Amino acid sequence: MTAQDAVSEGTDGAPYLRIDAMVWLRETLADGGDALLDLPDRKSWRHQLFEHACAYADLPVVAQLGWAMHALGEADTTVRLDTARALWRMGEHEFAGDLLRHILLSAPEQPEARHLHQDWSQWCHAPPLGGAMPCDEELRLQPLGHHHVDDFRWQYVDPDIAMLCNLPSFADTEQWHAWLDETWGGGDQALLGIWHRQWGFIGCVGLGVYEDLGFFHYWLGNEFRGYGFGPRAGRVLLNFAREHWGVRACYAKVYVSNASSQRGLAKIGFDATDIPLLGNEAMPELLMHWPADEHCSAEEAHRLFVALDIETQVALPLAHTAR
Template sequence: MAAQVAIAVNRKAEQVYPSIQDNLCHLHSFIKKSCVHRWLHYLCGAKNNIYASERLAILMNLRDFYREHQSRIELNHCNQLAEICQYLCDWKLLITVAQQGLVLQPNNVQLRCYLMQACWHLGDHQGAIALATRYVLDAPVQNIFYDYYQRISAWQRFSKVKKFTPSSLLQGKHIYLQPLGHQHVNDFAWQYADPRIAALCCLPLYQGGNQWHEWLAEDMEDSRRATYAVMHPEWGFIGIACLIRYRELGLFYYWLGEDFQGHGFGPDAVEMLLDHDFAYKDMKVCYAKVYEYNIPSIKAITKMGFIPLSVTAKFPFDQELFFYKGTVTDEDYLQQGFIDLMDFLGIDIQIINSKKITTLSGE
């Protein structure tokens, strides 16, 4: 099942037939000028069968192919390459390919759309708006250009109203953040394919794009939540970081796609969000919930300065550990803050500590 058809992308760990990546390597090993078209034709036809676990390796293979054969890429090759890049959400390569194709055919509508889309997805909203404006003026009969202009402009207006953290504060050394939007649906699908992500983060398994868009619409309307796409300068969207606020309290979660875990990107993303809210938005304490068997996440938040909270919970939350970070050290305040936050979020959790048992449901 293709990532762009449904969020539940291919999850199979083993495949009966040779993988797309194996076939690409075989074709790439004897590629000549006469069979560039053959290689691209094969990949275009096979893209719907690409597994999420193969995606990064295929993108690397695709970039190697482009570097080796860029000088003899023709317009029809650019169109095929752009189609593949768009499907696999390789926005950086798509920009390069679309620009090369537009040199060969400046008025190519599809390549122009690909270029606007790629800039928008990578967070270059001003660049995307500038392109859309130029294309509307150049070809006013092409409604699709005006449609892009309206969509990107609407997204910019929403971002200002939502009052996300300023983009200048979301530029890290190895990653950057941008508000999660409906345009990210396919990026999200590729990275969310690992079922462990939903299980460890207590998130839903979306059955299709419509369900995901409904979830995001609710998330965007919630003034308590600020959800960001974690972006890699080379590979684009790699995961999510979310900060939920209630009064002077916060709760965060993040997840990264399987190919990008274990490199410190998640903690970098969260620290950018927390630093801003601690400094400028009156947050005193931020909490985190982690399953006791999720050792990598426990190590990560410990390195970020989070301290274990001296509470435990009854079933079904008895396998979760709770942490906090902030300027407050009073134990009673920290425990009561956590209880208040869970209650506010509608999480019916029974907290146990050495002093008392608090039942949020009022029983």
């Protein structure tokens, strides 16, 4: 059975939907216990589960099984490459590098290994934000890179994300790569993937910075909403930005009709303002401010929106516009 069979047909016990497959993989690993990862006679099971994990881009399971298979000496070059790629995408850069060097020592002319090692090395030597990866006990935030395109795609499939977050509906992979280059190219945007230690990539959090002000946004994949992951990721990023980037205050905008996002921002510490936003009469927007006890003003928000080239306009008081 190929990995494509697992996705298209759901054969041999593998569920059709990705989140169901991820749960199934974890339940199977738990039922098998340590023996599934250690005993030689479970080799066929390990390889079968590894194929399923790769098919559904379940990177934590790919890394767990692939590393066990490597340690047991039963991983071929393809398995080790898939494992190294998963570790790199998850932010486990040292483990990925160790495995890639091991592959190159045993197969120095392997072209895919050489290319992957080159890409990994370039990323590690000059990562966005200096490689900063703020985290808490479950979540890790890491700069979004071109090697995360498949992880992004799995979660971004929900069309509501693009609509509610004013993000592009990408026509193809090339458009996504161009958008990512443009996002990082201005030097004033930080875009980080939200990685759960058990479930992998679950969404994105972003912060545009101008002087000591920030503009905050985030989104989560459909299966991971309602568990508090978004507010937790937001608190991790904003606390990091305040400590390391000198961000004093932050603004976010949300559709008035999007009550769930308003609640999520409130859990981070944002408070609704009475500052009007212009430019979208069909779907009016609310401006929110963090932290709640920090002074905010229309003039400050206007200056931030102009500096970051945000399409929505902040309505200034008449006395200000008259000057």
